[in-house]
Amino acid sequence: MALPDTLLLLLAALIVEAVIGYPLRLYALIGHPVTWLGALISQIDRGLNREDAGFAARKAAGIVALVILLAVTLAAALALTTLCRALGPLGLLPLALLGSTLLAQRSLFEHVAAVAEGLERGGLVEGRKVVAMIVGRNPESLDEAGVSRAAIESLSENFSDGVVAPAFWLGVAGLPGIALYKAINTADSMIGHRTPRHLAFGWASARLDDLVNLPASRLTALLLIAAAAFDREADADAAWRAVRRDAGHHKSPNAGWPEAAMAGALGLRLAGPRIYGEVVVEDGWMGDGRAVATAADIRHALRLYRRACGLLWGLAGLGAALVWAA
Incomplete structure (x- = not known):
């Protein structure tokens, strides 16, 4: 697809996802594309990640696993794109529906809003219960301020890798672009952790995920700074200063950008030492x-x-209009 077409597709997919999200009945009936990717990753992990192999062999196996995952994903996305494009201009609608399934604007808003509702309705006990559904840290270690910061940090980071990054790759390369991104991101979330089983096997997935998220994390920070400029209760200048000063000090090469922008805009201090299970992460x-x-x-x-x-x-809309005009 040409760039004007992919940008128009991006705009349509963003609108569709914001309006209807991914219906629960559909999820109950057929699952979700990310769960399908997860099932494939689990199968590949079981087949190729041999615990009796050495570090180098498992690292090589992880690279092979990633290539297999991306090849299957690309083949499926290209086939679906070809089928939709055979419909002519009408093909934009099914492509937008497919692309919308890999965006998370609506669901991210709902999950984070539920934390605020939990704190407001049931206090700390309810807040801990709800925030545990969206973050990996030990909820029992969090007071009300900790629950609130965790929800805001999750919103900031997931705005980047759940919305802006898939949107970026959809705009760049159409359905294959967003599908490949979600495959990489899902692989990182499943096998990219520094555990004994996945330290070597998940190395390639983790490094590639860092790379494909790099442009979107910076764009997300800029979007949040710009949003703060339109909010009289937010501070866009402080958001800009926080990004320049703090983003590079985050353990993640990407998460610090949106988190710093959000922290500065709201006059907060986010990230810092956190407890995951019984482990303190500085x-x-x-x-x-x-x-x-x-x-x-x-x-x-x-x-x-x-x-x-x-x-x-x-x-997305402006980009499509400018490219068409050119």
Whole structure:
């Protein structure tokens, strides 16, 4: 697909996903593309990741596993694109529906909003219960401020890798682009961890995920800074300063960018030391504001998120119009 077509497809997919999301009945009936990718990754992991092999052999097997995953994903995406394009201009609708399944604007908003609702309705106990559904850290170690920061950090990071990054690759390369991105991202989430089983086998998936998320993490920070400029209660200048000062100090090469932008915009301090299970993970602080966040801060972060999503829509539409005009 030519660039104007992919940008128009991106705009359509963003709108479709925001309006209808991924219906629960459809999920119950056939699952979700990410669960299909997860099943394939699990099968490849079981088949190729031999625990009796040496580090180098398992690292090579992980590279082979990634190639297999990407080849299967690309073949399926190209086949679906060909079928849809055979419909002519009408093919945009099924392509947009397919692309929308790999975006997470609506579901991300709903999951994070549920944390604010839990804190407001049931206090710390309910807040811990709900936030445990979206973060990996030990919820029992979190007070109300910790629950609120965790929700805002999850919103910031997942805005990048659940919305902006798949949108970026959809705009660049159509359905194959977004499908390949989700395959890489899902592989990283499943086998990219530094556990004894996956330290070597998941090396290629983790490194490639860092690479494909690099442009979107920077774009996400810019979108949040721009969104803050349209919010009288947010501070766009502080968001810009936090990104420049703090983003590079995050353990992740990408997560620090949106987290620093959100922290600066809201006058908060995010990231820092966190507890996963019984393990304390040391990390740099994003932002230099207050550490005591509340449910009201989650609500404010969600307002910025919605504005930033609107700006992303605008970029897609403007990009398509400019490329067509040229």
